[in-house]
Amino acid sequence: MPTPTSQSSESDLYTPLTGAPLTAGQLPRGAAPLTLAIVALAALGLWQFADWSPAGAAVVGALVYTAVIYLWSRVVEGPRKATDRLVTAVVTCAFLLALLPLISVVVTVLSNGLARFDTEFFSYSMRGIVGEGGGAYHAIMGTLIITALAALISVPVGLLTAVYLVEYGRGKLAKAITFFVDVMTGIPSIVAGLFAYALFALIFGPGVRMGIMGAIALSVLMIPVVVRSTEEMLKLVPNELREASYALAVPKWRTIVKVVLPTALAGIATGVTLAIARVIGETAPLLITVGITSSDNFNPFDGRMATLSVFSYYEYVNPGVPPQFSLDRAWAAALTLIIIVMVLNLVARLISRLFAPKTRA
Amino acid sequence: MPPSTTRPKAPKVPQRPGDRIFAGASTGAGVLILVVLAGVAAFLLVEAWPSLTAPAEDIPGGEGVAVYVWPLLFGTLISAVFALLIASPLAVAIALFITYYAPRRIAAGLGYLIDLLAAVPSIIYGLWGFTVLAPLTVEPANWLAENLGFIPLFAGPPSATGRTMLVAVIVLAVMILPIITAVVREAFRQTPRLHEEASLALGATRWEMIRMAALPFGRSSIIGASMLGLGRALGETMAVAIVLSVSGGVTFNLISSANPSTIAANIALQFPESSGIAVNTLIASGLVLFAITLAVNMVARAVINRRKEFSGAN
Numbered sequence: 001m002p003t004p005t006s007q008s009s010e011s012d013l014y015t016p017l018t019g020a021p022l023t024a025g026q027l028p029r030g031a032a033p034l035t036l037a038i039v040a041l042a043a044l045g046l047w048q049f050a051d052w053s054p055a056g057a058a059v060v061g062a063l064v065y066t067a068v069i070y071l072w073s074r075v076v077e078g079p080r081k082a083t084d085r086l087v088t089a090v091v092t093c094a095f096l097l098a099l100l101p102l103i104s105v106v107v108t109v110l111s112n113g114l115a116r117f118d119t120e121f122f123s124y125s126m127r128g129i130v131g132e133g134g135g136a137y138h139a140i141m142g143t144l145i146i147t148a149l150a151a152l153i154s155v156p157v158g159l160l161t162a163v164y165l166v167e168y169g170r171g172k173l174a175k176a177i178t179f180f181v182d183v184m185t186g187i188p189s190i191v192a193g194l195f196a197y198a199l200f201a202l203i204f205g206p207g208v209r210m211g212i213m214g215a216i217a218l219s220v221l222m223i224p225v226v227v228r229s230t231e232e233m234l235k236l237v238p239n240e241l242r243e244a245s246y247a248l249a250v251p252k253w254r255t256i257v258k259v260v261l262p263t264a265l266a267g268i269a270t271g272v273t274l275a276i277a278r279v280i281g282e283t284a285p286l287l288i289t290v291g292i293t294s295s296d297n298f299n300p301f302d303g304r305m306a307t308l309s310v311f312s313y314y315e316y317v318n319p320g321v322p323p324q325f326s327l328d329r330a331w332a333a334a335l336t337l338i339i340i341v342m343v344l345n346l347v348a349r350l351i352s353r354l355f356a357p358k359t360r361a
Numbered sequence: 362m363p364p365s366t367t368r369p370k371a372p373k374v375p376q377r378p379g380d381r382i383f384a385g386a387s388t389g390a391g392v393l394i395l396v397v398l399a400g401v402a403a404f405l406l407v408e409a410w411p412s413l414t415a416p417a418e419d420i421p422g423g424e425g426v427a428v429y430v431w432p433l434l435f436g437t438l439i440s441a442v443f444a445l446l447i448a449s450p451l452a453v454a455i456a457l458f459i460t461y462y463a464p465r466r467i468a469a470g471l472g473y474l475i476d477l478l479a480a481v482p483s484i485i486y487g488l489w490g491f492t493v494l495a496p497l498t499v500e501p502a503n504w505l506a507e508n509l510g511f512i513p514l515f516a517g518p519p520s521a522t523g524r525t526m527l528v529a530v531i532v533l534a535v536m537i538l539p540i541i542t543a544v545v546r547e548a549f550r551q552t553p554r555l556h557e558e559a560s561l562a563l564g565a566t567r568w569e570m571i572r573m574a575a576l577p578f579g580r581s582s583i584i585g586a587s588m589l590g591l592g593r594a595l596g597e598t599m600a601v602a603i604v605l606s607v608s609g610g611v612t613f614n615l616i617s618s619a620n621p622s623t624i625a626a627n628i629a630l631q632f633p634e635s636s637g638i639a640v641n642t643l644i645a646s647g648l649v650l651f652a653i654t655l656a657v658n659m660v661a662r663a664v665i666n667r668r669k670e671f672s673g674a675n
Contacts, residue, residue, distance in 0.1 A: 084566035091462055094454035095471070098542075101535045102478050105489045112492070160390035168384055169391065177391045179662060180398055186589065186658035187651070188596020190625045191401065194647040198404035206640060220397060227394070253383035281482025284598035284625065288632045309484045313599065316488060334485050341480050349473075 025077050032069055032085070039065040062093050106338070113335025116328040121336075126294035126306075132325045136333050138296045139311035142211065145300055146290065146307060147280045149215035150222055155272055157219075158226025159261075165227070166234040167256055184224040192220040193285030200289075209291040211300025214307070217285035222275045229271025233264040266355035270348045277344035281337055283309040308337050405648045412641035419638050430646045435611045436621030437650065440526060440601065441594035443615070444533035448594075449587040451534070452541035459542075460549040461571060472546065479539035487603030490532040495523030495604065502527065502616040513613045520618035524606035527615040529623075532600045537590035544589060544665070548582030549575055581664050588661030592654045595625075602626035624650040 043061030046052040052060075066089040074082035124135035161181070165174055196217035200208045237260050245255040261268070291304040292314050298305075312333035319326035417425035459472050502525065506517030519525075556574040565573065576583075607622040607630075614620075622630070624646045632643055 080566055080569065084568040087568040087571075088462060091454045091458045094451050095458040095463075098451060098455055098475060098478070098535075098538055101489075102474065102481075104493055105481055105485060108489050108493050109485060157390045157393060160387040161394055164387035164391040168387055173388075173391070177394060179659075179666075180395055182662045183655065183658045184394065184398055186592040186596075186654055186661075187401070188598065188625055188654055190596065190598045190628050191405070191647055191651045191654070194408075194628070194644055195401040195404055198408035198644060199400070201408060202404065207636060220401070223394060223397075251377050251380050253377075253379045256383065277480060281484065283482065283484040284602075284629050287599075287629055291633065309482060309599075312488070313484055313603070316491075317603070330488070334488055337482055338485055341482060342477075345477065345480050 025081075027073060027076055031072070035069055035072075036065055039068070062089075065089065066093070109331065109335050109338050112328075112331035114332075116332035117335055121329070121332050125296050126311075127296070129294070131320055131322070134325075134329065136306075136308060136311055136329065136336065138293070139306040139308045139333065140336065141296070141298055142290075142305040143280060143308040145298060146211050146214045146218065146286070146305065147276060149212065149300055150218035150279060151272070151276055153215060154219040154222040154226050154275070158223045158272075158275075159230055159268070161223075161227045162230035162234055163256060163261075165231050167252070167260070181224045181227045184220075185228065187220065188284075189217075189221055189282050190284040190288070192217045193288045195220060196285065196289045209289065209304045210302070211290055211297075211305040213289035214286045214305070215300065217289050218279045218282060221282065221285070222279045225275040225278055226272055229274065230264070230268050233267030233271065234260060236267070237263045266351055269355070270352040273344055273348035273351065277341050277348070280344070281309055281341055283313055286310050287313065308333050308340075312337065401651065402648075405644055405651060409641055409645035409648045412638055412645045415638055415641075420642050421639050426642060426645050429642060430624070430649055432609055432611050432621045433624045433627050433646055434649060436526075437595055437623040437625070437653075439613065439621070440529050440533060440623055441591055443526075443530040444537060444594045445587055445591050447530065447534040448538045448590055449541055449583070452538050452586070452590070453545055453583055455538070455542050456545040456549055457571060457575075459546055461567065461575070475539050475542050477539075478535065479543075483536065483597060483599045484603070486532050486536055487600040490528055490600060490604040491524070494531060495525075495528045497523070498525065498528055498531075498616075499523045505616060514615045516614045517617055519616045520606065522606065522618065524604055525616050525618065526605065526620045529601050529605045529620075530615065532604055533594045533597055536597060536600060537593045540593055541586045541590040544586035545579060545583055548579035548586075552578045581667060585661045585665035588657055588664065592657040592661065595657065596650060596654050597623075598625035598629045602629045 039061050042064075043057040046060070047054050047057040066086065069089060070082050070086045073085045120133060121135040122140065123137055124133065125138035126134045126136075127138075161177065165178060168174075169177065193214075196213040197208075199216070200210065200213050241259050241263060242255055245259045246252075250258070286307045287310050290307060290310065292310050293304040293306050297303060312330045315326045315330035315333065319330075412420060412426055417423065417428075420426055420429055422429045455475060459468050459475070463471050499519070499521065502515075502517075502519040502523070505515040506519045509515045510517055552575045556578070557570055560570045560574050561567075601623050602625075605620055605622060605626060606618050607626075608619040609621060610619060611621055612619065628643050628647055632640070635643060
C-alpha cells in the first residue's frame with residue numbers, strides 16, 4: 001500500500017525544483033552549424049549578387065553569425081553558455097583571419113612570379129642585361145654557396161654545444177649557455193649583419209664586402225636554432241642506452257658518437273633543415289655584408305656576390321624603364337625563394353617522419 | 362693486528378685522450394657562443410665609437426647621434442608595440458583554437474599551417490605588403506581620417522599609396538603571430554589535464570574551463586611569448602624597409618605618408634650607399650637596437666623559464 005509520502009517523492013522526481021523541463025535550456029541539435037550555413041549562404045549572395053567585396057561580405061557574415069548565435073543562446077540557454085558560444089565563434093574567426101595573409105601571400109607570389117619562371121631565369125645571370133631577359137642563375141648559386149658555408153660553420157658548433165649541454169654541462173656555465181642561446185635566437189638579423197661587417201671592417205678596412213661575411217652573419221642566426229633543436233633531440237635519447245654502453249666499457253666520447261648521436265640523427269637532421277630554411281630567405285644581413293653584383297661570382301672570399309633575396313629586393317626597388325621586366329624578375333626570385341623554403345620545410349617533416357627511431361614496437 | 366680499514370683505492374679511471382678532446386671541443390663550442398654574443402656587442406661598440414666621439418656637425422643630419430637615432434627609435438618602438446597589440450590577442454585566440462576547439466585529428470595540421478607563416482621570408486612579406494596590403498588600406502584609411510580623425514592615431518591626411526605605418530604594423534603583426542602562437546600553444550599543451558577535467562566535471566562550460574584552468578596556468582607564458590614577439594618586431598628589417606614611406610620626424614599618426622623610419626629599416630636602406638662616419642652612425646643605431654632587443658629577450662626568457670620552474674606540470 002503506497003503511502004502519501006512515497007507518492008509525493010515520486011512526483012518530485014519528474015518536476016524539477018524550478019518547474020521547467022530538464023531539456024529546456026539547450027539549443028536544438030545542430031543549431032550552430034545550420035545558422036552558420038544560412039549566414040554563409042547569405043554572405044555568398046551579397047558577394048555574388050549585391051556587388052559587395054568578398055572581404056566585406058565575409059566580415060559582415062562573421063559578425064551576423066556571432067550576434068545571432070549569442071543572442072539566441074542567451075535567450076534559450078542563459079548567459080554562461082551564450083558566452084561560451086561567443087568565445088567559440090571569436091576564436092574560430094581569429095584562426096581563419098590568420099590564414100588569410102598566408103593564402104594571400106602564396107597566391108600573390110604565384111600569380112606574379114610565374115611570368116618569368118622559365119629556363120632563361122635559371123640559366124642566365126644579369127651581366128649586361130638592360131630591360132628584358134636575364135636571370136638569377138648567379139643569385140641562386142650565391143644563395144646556395146653562402147647558405148652552405150653558413151651551415152658548415154653552424155652545424156658543428158651547434159651540435160657540439162648541444163652535446164655539451166646535454167652530456168657534459170653542469171653548473172653555472174651550462175645554465176648561462178642555455179639562457180644566452182635562447183636570447184641569441186632573438187638577435188635581429190640586421191644586427192648579425194652589422195656584427196659580421198664590423199668584424200671584417202676591423203681586419204680589411206671599411207667598405208669590405210665578401211660572401212664569407214654573409215655566411216658568418218647567417219651562422220650567428222643559425223647556431224642557436226641548431227643548438228635548441230639538437231638539444232631537444234638529445235634529451236629524448238633514453239638513458240638506458242648510454243648506461244648499457246658504459247657497462248660495456250665504452251668510453252664516453254665513443255658512446256656519444258656511436259650511440260647517442262645516431263639515435264637522435266633523424267631529429268637532428270630535421271632541426272638542421274629547418275634552421276637552413278630559416279636563414280636561406282634572410283635579406284637584411286646579406287644586403288649589408290655581401291651586397292649585389294650582376295655577374296657570376298662564386299668565390300665567397302672575393303668581393304660582392306649576388307643572392308636570391310637581395311636580388312629580388314634590388315630588382316624591386318630599382319626597376320629600369322620600363323619597370324615591368326625588372327618587377328617580373330623580382331617576383332620570380334621571390335617565387336623561387338618561397339619554393340625552396342617550403343620544400344625544405346617539407347623535407348624536414350619527411351625526415352622526422354620516415355627516419356624517426358621506433359620507440360615502441 | 363686489526364685488519365686495515367683503508368679501503369683499496371678505486372682504480373683510477375683512465376682519462377682517454379679521445380674523451381679529453383671531445384669534452385674540450387664541446388665545452389669550447391659552448392663557450393664560443395658566449396664569446397660570439399659578447400663579440401657582437403664589442404665589435405659594434407668599436408665600430409660605433411667614431412660616431413659617438415665625432416663632432417655633431419659630421420653626423421648625418423648635423424645634430425649629433427642622439428638626435429639622429431631618436432626618431433628612428435621612436436618609429437621602431439611604435440611599430441613594434443602596435444604590432445604586438447594586434448598580434449598577441451590574436452595569437453592567444455589561435456592557440457586556444459588549435460588546442461581546445463579544433464577537431465583533434467586535424468589540430469596538428471592546423472598548427473603546421475600557422476608555422477608556415479613564420480617560414481615565409483621577410484622580403485616576401487615586404488613585397489606582399491607593398492603590392493597587396495597597401496592598396497587595400499587606402500579606403501579604410503580615408504574613412505578613418507574622416508570619421509575618427511579626432512584620435513591622433515588617425516589624424517591624416519591619409520596617404521594615397523597606402524605605404525603607411527598602419528600597413529607596416531599589420532605586416533609586422535602577421536610576421537610575429539606564429540612565434541607567439543607557438544610558445545603559447547606549448548604552454549596550453551602543458552596545462553594539467555586534471556585541472557581541465559576537474560573544472561569540466563564541476564559543470565564549467567568550455568570557456569569557463571579555459572578561463573579558470575588554462576589561462577591562469579599559461580599567463581606568464583603569454584607575457585613571455587608576447588615579449589619574444591616584441592623583440593622580433595623591433596628587429597624586423599626588410600618588410601618595413603619596403604613597405605614604409607619614410608620622411609623622418611616623430612608622429613603618432615598611423616595613416617599619413619609622413620612616417621618615422623625604424624632603426625633596422627633605416628640601416629638596410631642607408632647602409633649600401635653610406636661611407637665614412639655615416640656607416641659608424643648606422644652601426645651606433647644598430648647598437649641601440651641590439652641593446653633593446655637583448656634586454657627584451659632576456660626579460661622574456663626569464664619570465665618563460667620562471668614558469669617552467671614553478672608550474673605544477675613537472
